[in-house]
Amino acid sequence: MFDIDLWREIFQSINKNRTRSLLSGFTVAFAILLFAILFGVANGLNNTFAEAFKDDAINNIVIWPGQTTKAYKGLQSGRQIQLKNEDYKFIKEEFGDKVQFITSRVMKNVTASFRNEKGNYTVRAIFPDNLYIEQNKMLEGRYINQLDIDNHTRVVIIGRLVDEKLFSKTKAVGKYLSLSGIQYKVVGVYSDDGGDDEENMLYIPLSTAQSIYGNNDFIDMIYMTYNPNMNYDQALTFGNLITKKLKERLSIAKNDQRAIRVQNNAEGAKAVNLMSFGLGMIIIVIGFGTLIAGIVGISNIMIFIVKERTKEIGIRKALGASPKSIVSIILIESVLITAIAGYVGLLVGVGVLELATPMLADYFIKDPGVSNTLVVGATITLVLAGTIAGYVPAKKASKIKPIIALRND
């Protein structure tokens, strides 16, 4: 199928008509350039949104208690609500597989010291599920596990910044860290995308904290993630259900807004997701509009080219060119110009994005970029576009009657 002479004909035609080829190429290149930039910017905006939710899992629900504001069932208002282990168990058992991960949390402020290094930190006492809820990433060692919970072991997981400050000279894992006078063995170092605060944290087993710091079963908060298979509306309903059940359980008036608080990420996530979706749609519409404008542009130019080459095509036909060979010449030329010009446009677009990245960061556009899939997809689209753009003119060219083309005007 590969016919070197055909390609030679095409390259000669392109080469001998540079202005024409450049002009038609420019339309496509520009369309693709705009397409790439738009796409990159949309990507950047999406990245910004994703970044905003990077700290914790996107399907987070946080429950924390406050004081009652209404008297209920003979209990007066102003009562401090205290969550306990049984509440944690209740949620876990009551809602079953609607709950993806769940952990209770007790928080303490401590002074951590190792050799001569010292610092004030917050300790979070948690269950192993916390790893997934906080989306911590282990840099070294291990996380809190069930064995730690069962045995009330005195182990601590430290954030990356804690490691940098206290263990600048030595490896942290395996060393003993004193937290307000009590020795804990460091078993892991983690990082977190949620910012410096999140990496200045210490994690210890919940059971250890409860036995050491209060010898009770109190918990400060419950963190959980809902089953990601739920859609936003289901998740919102689920959040409300938890609130209702907990209020019943803890004897809180239904309309008491302060005694127990449930913060459901689904609310924000729904809004953000809708916005991302809307943005994506706008980009797609504009992008494809541009692309179509490009295709129409090149189709126009190809029609013009065919008009301009009418005589040449007539001569070729008089010399024995088959309709097929005429179609191939016009079509391949169109595809070639579209593909090359489109690719140039894509490269320039990616280049512009690359250069503009630092400036765009100020406008909430983070890491605008075009993925490889898109590049491949765009290339295929281009070839298709070239075919579509070239087909009508090519067909028209093949129908040219040599007699008309050769008429002496």
Next chain:
Amino acid sequence: MLKIEEMHKSYPIGNSSLHVLKGINLSVENGEMVAIMGSSGSGKSTLLNIIGMLDEADSGNYILDGLPIKNLTEKKAAVYRNKFLGFIFQSFNLINYKNALENVSLPLYYQGLKRKERQTKGMFFLEKVGLTDWAHHLPSELSGGQKQRVAIARALAANPKLLLADEPTGALDTTTSYEIMEFIQQLNDEGKTILIVTHEEDIADMCKRIVRLKDGIIMEDKFVKQVRVKQNV
């Protein structure tokens, strides 16, 4: 070689139609050199176009080298044109971005010859028309006579059975016209069948037979004593 019977052709003009050919009967043998004459509008170019398969007759028979030419598909017409016919036009019709050699080689490309072969053959025919030194020049760098010679070389390249010339000297001055005609006479001497459309008497006299058309019918069809260009110059 060529046989035409009761050929009719009309062109639509607005609502009415113009009857251009009103029953042409013509038969040309191998090795003939025929001038088709007539004033403009007599239908001579239309006849040539139909013979050249560039146009199709409304009715009548056309047999070329034993093959009936009727209802050809585009593809078939292309093959026949390439195999049987060589065209020489008044306005040369060279492709302006191709040099002389490439222009001459174009019919060979459509015959599916290899590049090397095309170039060798192309050079051979350029040599025949005396333009070896101009092989790599673009048409714009050639004089009118040279362009027409390139066109003749191109018409010859495919080794056609029939050469069709539509006012081949129409755009040339007398001296150059005679040079071209001399060359065409040589080709005829070598055995090529040639049809020339012209309205110039002196050019027609250089052929062996003159067919005069008027208002779409053949008025006169006579064999003449050929005037050799050599003695004329």
